[in-house]
Amino acid sequence: MSRQQPGEVVGFTIDNATPSIVRFVSTNPPPIGDYVVVESPEGYVLGLVERVGTKSMTLAFMSTAFDPRLIERLGDELRGDVYFECIARLLGRLEDLKLPRLPPLPGARVYKAPRAVLEKVFGGKEPYYIRLGVLASRPDVQVNVNVNMLVTRHTAILAITGAGKSNTVAVIVDRLVRIGGTVVILDFHGEYLASNLGGGRVNIIEPRLNPRHLSIAELMTLLGIEHRFYNQERVLRKALRRLEQRSVHTKGFLDELAEELEKLGTSRREEVTAINAVINKIESVKDRYSDILDDEAADIVARIRPGYANVVDLSRLDRDAIDVTASHLLRKVLWERKLHKLGVKSRLPYPILIVVEEAHILAPKDEDTLSKYWLARIAREGRKFGVGLMLVSQRPKTLDPDILSQANNLIVLRIVEPSDQRYIQAASESLTDDLVEQLPALNTGEAIVIGPLIRVPALVKIDKYPGPLGGSDIDVVAEWQNHMSQESEAEESTIEDVLSNLM
Structure with missing residues (x-):
């Protein structure tokens, strides 16, 4: 960008600036969230206003123990000497949006960022x-x-x-x-x-999930088999390996899995207990998740x-x-x-x-x-x-x-x-x-x-999405009143029906 002034001056920098943060004073400050352009040794730099605070020149020379009665008497005089101290985060030079290596100097001009600059920064064409x-801060x-x-x-x-x-x-x-x-x-x-x-x-x-496509971890979650139930996990894995070797499937996955569990020959009491527990859980899953498990899905x-x-x-x-x-x-x-x-x-x-x-x-x-x-x-x-x-x-x-x-x-x-x-x-x-x-x-x-x-x-x-969304707040009062109106109409209709039958 040229060294031509970018627009309206809104303030001047003060001391302790860095390449990323600048403080400036203003009598007509931009709001928080707005953008400014700051003069710096490396050209104009774009900044985001993050803080705006009021200052009074009169109060600056007074004791910090302010007397409310004195403040009240000063009234209009205080409002007349107010200025604003602002902090802006520097975002980058206008030409490339890279952070400068040198901070703005004290007394540098601060400008309200022109619309053309912001349109370039926040622009971009579809489909990218x-x-x-x-x-x-700038609805335009x-x-x-x-x-x-x-x-x-x-x-x-x-x-x-x-x-x-x-x-x-x-x-x-x-x-x-x-x-x-x-x-x-x-x-x-x-x-x-x-x-x-x-x-x-x-x-x-x-x-709707095909249970034959589920991983062992997914199947265990539905069955409620935690990893600490290691006997149940072990017999389930054995049954799944046997089921994978089947070349013909005549029943649903869960029924076939239960069959393979029943066929597991074992004399170990804990495994027998585990087999029975897993079979019971399969029956529970068939009832509980019948609407989402589908062998044809x-x-x-x-x-x-x-x-x-x-x-x-x-x-x-x-x-x-x-x-x-x-x-x-x-x-x-x-x-x-x-x-x-x-x-x-x-x-x-x-x-x-x-x-x-x-x-x-x-x-x-x-x-x-x-x-x-x-x-x-x-x-x-x-x-x-x-x-x-x-x-x-x-x-x-x-x-x-x-x-x-x-x-x-x-x-x-x-x-x-x-x-x-x-x-x-x-x-x-x-x-x-x-x-x-x-x-x-x-x-x-x-x-x-x-x-x-x-x-x-x-x-x-x-932007406001123009279509309907289920997450929008409902009008509670309107729905209550609508329901009561319908109830009242239903009661009146019932009374009329009773009277007509009596006549």
Whole structure:
């Protein structure tokens, strides 16, 4: 950029600046989250305003033990000599967004960042960029995010309930599908089943699993066989090996498995007890999970449609069934993408983004689950094979820290709990103390966005997804009144029927 002044002067730098942080004073400060351009020995540098505080020249020369009566008498005089002290984080030189090596000098001019500069920084054309929203401080500036970085570097969307997580997911998925992207959503609450994502390109995947395709760990989870039940695990493995040798299958998988267990010859009392226990658990599983276990079910990966929002409906399952279904899908997806990378025929010859709702349930901090193992594998290896993760949670402090730290992109909406704030900050070097302080004050739908998906950190007002979502708040009062109205009409109708019969 030329040395021509970039626009309106809003302040002047003071001492103790560094190549990454600058303080400046102003009588007409930009709001927190806005952008400024600062003069420096290396040219103009873009900065993000992270703190704004008031100062009074009169009070600066007074004792710190302020007398309220004196402050009251000074009144208008104090308001007349107020100025603002601001802190801006320097993001990079305008020409290349690389941090300068020298700090701005005291007295350097600070300008309000021109719209043209911000449009260049936050711009980008489809299909390599999609729109996320607008700058909260500049609604006339559109914010686009890098699709490749969004998928390959993994993303976490974190917020308290009702802050806009589901809306954010819907906006991103809708726009990815519209450019031909393939997304799988692990939907815990049926929020996306009736959605119109991608203009109607929604593929509902019912959680029906072929038990013959389950891993031993997945089968043990459904059966309720913990690893400490080593006798039960041992006889189950023996029966599975015998079942694999069968060339003809005349019954369902679970019935055949029970037969093989009964055929296991043993004189050891503990094994006999274990065999009977496993057979009983098989009978229980047949009743408990009859709606998800199906010997005729196609492989779950084969039901993924390219260029669609593939919604896996987990809303009717218990926690073990959810864990098994998610683990099975994650394992299969990673395997198929590895096959493709090796040049072997694969059912997933295209990259895929997996959205994990309620990520703290599938990957808890202090508990091992099947899904947690595969989420960790994908978090570490997925970038190489074109498998991206989008972790969504309202309880970040209970989410496994190793998996969360692999999410290089953060979209953090309103977070009130200090322990959650500290936990998120510990997982991301880019989330500064000043940005963390803004989290409780964010409005619904506003988010701090940082990471490779965006050129510089931004406070973004996420677009409102126009279609229906199950996660939206219901109008409680309206539904109560509607129900009472229907009840009243039903009572009146009943009275009329009784009177007509009497007459």
